Amino acid sequence: MQFASTAKPATAVLYDSDFGRNIDNVLALALLHGFASKTQARVSALTINYPCLEAAELCDIIEGFYRKAVTGPGATYMSAPAIGVIDARGKPAEAPALVTGTLAKQAEGGKPQWQSNVRHWSDTAVPANLIRNDLAAQYDGNAVMVATGAMTNLSRLLALHDTAPLIAAKVKMLVIAGGGFAAGAIDSGFAADATAAKHVLAEWPTPIVFCGREMEKTFLFPGQCIGKDFSYVPVHPIVEACRAYRAMPYDAPACALAAMLYAVRPGDGYFTASKPGTVSLGSDGRTSFNESAGGKHSYLTAVAAKHDEAIQRFTAMVSAEPVVIRPFRKQQKEEPPKEAPAAKS
Amino acid sequence: MITRKALARRTFLRGTGAAVALPFLDSMVPAMAKAATAAEKPVRMAFVYVPNGIDMRNWNPDYEGKLETLPRILKPLDKFKGDFNLLGNLTHNAGRALLDGAGDHGRCCASYLSGVQPRKTMVDIKASQSFDQIVANQVGQKTRFKSLEVGMEDSRQAGDCDSGYSCAYTNNLAWRSETQPLPPILNPRALFDRLFGADAALSPEARKRRALYRRSILDLVSSDAKRLALDLGPTDQRKLDEYLSSVREIELQIERAEKDNSRIDPGMEKPYGIPSDFAEHFRLMTSMMTVAFQADLTRVATFLVTHEGTSRAYREIGIPDGHHPLTHHRNQPALMEKVAQINTYHVQQFAGWLEKLKSIQEGDSNLLDNSMIVYGAGLSDGNRHLHEDLPTLIAGRAGGKFQTGRRIVYRRETPMCNLFVTMMDRMGVPVDHFGDSNGALEGLDLT
Numbered sequence: 001m002q003f004a005s006t007a008k009p010a011t012a013v014l015y016d017s018d019f020g021r022n023i024d025n026v027l028a029l030a031l032l033h034g035f036a037s038k039t040q041a042r043v044s045a046l047t048i049n050y051p052c053l054e055a056a057e058l059c060d061i062i063e064g065f066y067r068k069a070v071t072g073p074g075a076t077y078m079s080a081p082a083i084g085v086i087d088a089r090g091k092p093a094e095a096p097a098l099v100t101g102t103l104a105k106q107a108e109g110g111k112p113q114w115q116s117n118v119r120h121w122s123d124t125a126v127p128a129n130l131i132r133n134d135l136a137a138q139y140d141g142n143a144v145m146v147a148t149g150a151m152t153n154l155s156r157l158l159a160l161h162d163t164a165p166l167i168a169a170k171v172k173m174l175v176i177a178g179g180g181f182a183a184g185a186i187d188s189g190f191a192a193d194a195t196a197a198k199h200v201l202a203e204w205p206t207p208i209v210f211c212g213r214e215m216e217k218t219f220l221f222p223g224q225c226i227g228k229d230f231s232y233v234p235v236h237p238i239v240e241a242c243r244a245y246r247a248m249p250y251d252a253p254a255c256a257l258a259a260m261l262y263a264v265r266p267g268d269g270y271f272t273a274s275k276p277g278t279v280s281l282g283s284d285g286r287t288s289f290n291e292s293a294g295g296k297h298s299y300l301t302a303v304a305a306k307h308d309e310a311i312q313r314f315t316a317m318v319s320a321e322p323v324v325i326r327p328f329r330k331q332q333k334e335e336p337p338k339e340a341p342a343a344k345s
Numbered sequence: 346m347i348t349r350k351a352l353a354r355r356t357f358l359r360g361t362g363a364a365v366a367l368p369f370l371d372s373m374v375p376a377m378a379k380a381a382t383a384a385e386k387p388v389r390m391a392f393v394y395v396p397n398g399i400d401m402r403n404w405n406p407d408y409e410g411k412l413e414t415l416p417r418i419l420k421p422l423d424k425f426k427g428d429f430n431l432l433g434n435l436t437h438n439a440g441r442a443l444l445d446g447a448g449d450h451g452r453c454c455a456s457y458l459s460g461v462q463p464r465k466t467m468v469d470i471k472a473s474q475s476f477d478q479i480v481a482n483q484v485g486q487k488t489r490f491k492s493l494e495v496g497m498e499d500s501r502q503a504g505d506c507d508s509g510y511s512c513a514y515t516n517n518l519a520w521r522s523e524t525q526p527l528p529p530i531l532n533p534r535a536l537f538d539r540l541f542g543a544d545a546a547l548s549p550e551a552r553k554r555r556a557l558y559r560r561s562i563l564d565l566v567s568s569d570a571k572r573l574a575l576d577l578g579p580t581d582q583r584k585l586d587e588y589l590s591s592v593r594e595i596e597l598q599i600e601r602a603e604k605d606n607s608r609i610d611p612g613m614e615k616p617y618g619i620p621s622d623f624a625e626h627f628r629l630m631t632s633m634m635t636v637a638f639q640a641d642l643t644r645v646a647t648f649l650v651t652h653e654g655t656s657r658a659y660r661e662i663g664i665p666d667g668h669h670p671l672t673h674h675r676n677q678p679a680l681m682e683k684v685a686q687i688n689t690y691h692v693q694q695f696a697g698w699l700e701k702l703k704s705i706q707e708g709d710s711n712l713l714d715n716s717m718i719v720y721g722a723g724l725s726d727g728n729r730h731l732h733e734d735l736p737t738l739i740a741g742r743a744g745g746k747f748q749t750g751r752r753i754v755y756r757r758e759t760p761m762c763n764l765f766v767t768m769m770d771r772m773g774v775p776v777d778h779f780g781d782s783n784g785a786l787e788g789l790d791l792t
Contacts, residue, residue, distance in 0.1 A: 082733075082758060120754075122433065122755065122756055122757070124756060125758040126758055126783075128783070129758040129759065129783060133436070133441075136438060137442065137443045139444065161777075161778045161782075161783070
């Protein structure tokens with residue numbers, strides 16, 4: 001059931017990722033939920049760009065964890081949002097250890113800790129359709145796309161009939177956690193489907209901002225937070241995912257976190273965007289940037305003076321306790337970030 | 346040596362002010378061309394639309410693949426399990442709010458066959474040409490009527506029927522153009538006359554005279570029928586006899602309905618000639634669609650059973666409550682039970698139509714096999730107004746092209762328009778896309 005609206009809701013964030021292949025992109029989802037709990041963003045569409053049903057299961061479990069905060073009459077009208085996963089075409093990808101380890105978590109009595117709504121491929125959505133349909137429901141200029149991993153889903157989105165004008169109208173910018181601009185690193189996501197990456201770089205109709213892989217060295221998510229900041233529940237899926245990924249404690253490279261932070265809070269001064277230009281993908285899988293007036297691409301560099309504040313910010317938001325989400329609720333003030341343990345760089 | 350000329354497919358029995366088209370007869374096939382004609386048998390397509398969603402708990406089986414035990418609402422279709430496919434997860438995004446606020450009933454009906462979100466207005470209505478009309482414009486060149494639009498519930502065509510959506514949206518399925526809905530014919534007599542042109546073509550005096558003597562349309566064409574019968578073989582004679590008997594039966598049903606229109610109170614006024622009994626009305630309208638398909642008067646039909654958002658009561662089955670209010674059951678079991686009963690009652694009527702279609706032989710197959718009959722709704726859960734996983738079944742084999750008898754669950758957000766693109770192709774009207782389609786539906790065709 002829908003109700004007429006009188007004001008624009010918070011920015012819709014559509015997140016396309018190789019969810020579960022690393023902890024960074026899982027933490028980025030938690031960060032997005034943190035912003036959603038403060039009504040600074042909305043979790044609008046989640047899609048996965050490698051063919052792994054188990055990754056969708058985990059994504060749905062994490063969504064369900066945050067969704068449980070919604071109670072009362074409104075909950076009757078909430079159904080589980082679809083998780084988009086690229087189709088396997090007979091060749092599903094092996095589930096990463098982060099995914100299988102988290103799904104294997106058992107509650108007392110040996111039952112699975114969490115139940116997912118995703119059991120079959122038919123429980124998941126076609127990513128391009130999901131994104132298109134979600135964009136159609138957004139106010140003009142009130143959506144941000146965040147992507148990490150292969151660009152296949154976005155390329156297929158662009159291939160849908162008459163979708164480019166819809167993207168141009170609805171999406172403020174596409175923020176890609178990927179590419180390499182400091183040392184020209186090879187991005188495994190781009191390399192996984194170079195044709196799709198080139199298609200997106202050439203045809204995506206809005207500005208694209210790159211949060212390059214060099215951010216992985218600049219920003220590390222402090223592992224010590226995992227042990228203490230999520231204690232508002234006895235068992236937290238994000239904590240279990242961190243444990244399943246690698247032996248604790250560790251500081252996690254935070255490129256996707258940085259991209260998500262910029263996507264939701266671009267004006268907070270944590271990053272500087274380059275002048276406009278064009279990013280190209282070479283045959284060796286490396287990205288290069290050529291400055292040009294009128295170019296739609298730019299890349300971010302971290303502002304050194306605000307580095308620690310940025311880490312404190314996303315540390316606090318990743319571990320924010322879920323609250324009842326009302327899309328038209330006024331933006332909530334954040335508490336001053338606690339002093340985060342220094343990350344090992 | 347074969348010298349006998351084949352009977353023309355477009356042969357009519359003619360009489361004063363009447364013309365009755367003939368069904369497909371063996372004599373219409375030239376002796377040396379049977380194999381070729383078999384491949385050219387016309388495929389028909391129809392949509393049966395029920396409003397206010399369905400109780401999906403009792404519609405969706407918990408399995409995929411071959412249809413086995415059917416859920417409660419679909420039980421009446423048990424003996425047709427091998428004749429239809431039950432499709433899951435088809436979505437009409439155009440029916441969703443998409444910033445237009447309330448009005449799901451108006452949107453879901455207007456977008457159902459048009460594939461676009463209608464403009465929210467009560468005045469300058471706008472949707473899009475519905476895909477059945479795109480097909481009708483192509484294949485309708487070969488038939489007397491491009492399409493038939495049929496309904497059962499009297500309803501307004503103007504004013505506000507749902508939160509600012511014009512009644513034109515809730516009360517029509519087919520759209521000739523983006524601003525021209527095609528209102529359904531509700532009155533069986535009007536539909537009969539349209540199909541057979543009886544009264545419409547008569548002079549006022551002849552019409553009066555015919556009414557006085559209450560002559561059957563078959564009386565008017567009887568001498569032509571007798572003359573034709575002399576040229577037919579025994580099989581065709583039997584087919585012709587059965588066909589004309591079914592036309593006569595429809596006439597008699599209409600006459601009975603006109604005489605006895607007050608047995609059951611449906612909770613609203615009925616214009617003269619519209620049967621009060623839901624099942625009888627349904628049977629009459631589908632019988633005439635059957636004849637229209639059988640005689641190749643048209644190949645495209647839409648049937649708006651009752652209009653979207655209807656509050657019709659079903660006292661026939663002991664439910665005095667309005668349909669629409671019941672669907673907002675807030676998960677109260679007693680109300681949900683009534684919704685399931687109404688949904689089942691509708692499917693029972695639909696099963697009757699399938700039986701009729703299946704009973705009509707066409708060459709080595711039957712009329713149902715040579716059709717695509719979609720039964721569905723523009724909402725799934727009427728309580729929450731959901732536009733995904735729309736209840737959809739498609740009966741018939743599209744002239745031997747479809748494999749049937751299966752539950753096929755597509756991935757979520759698969760456009761309903763993909764089904765339409767597939768159907769357009771099987772009707773011989775291929776298109777690259779329609780509405781928000783992103784391809785054809787996989788899994789329907791024979792492999």
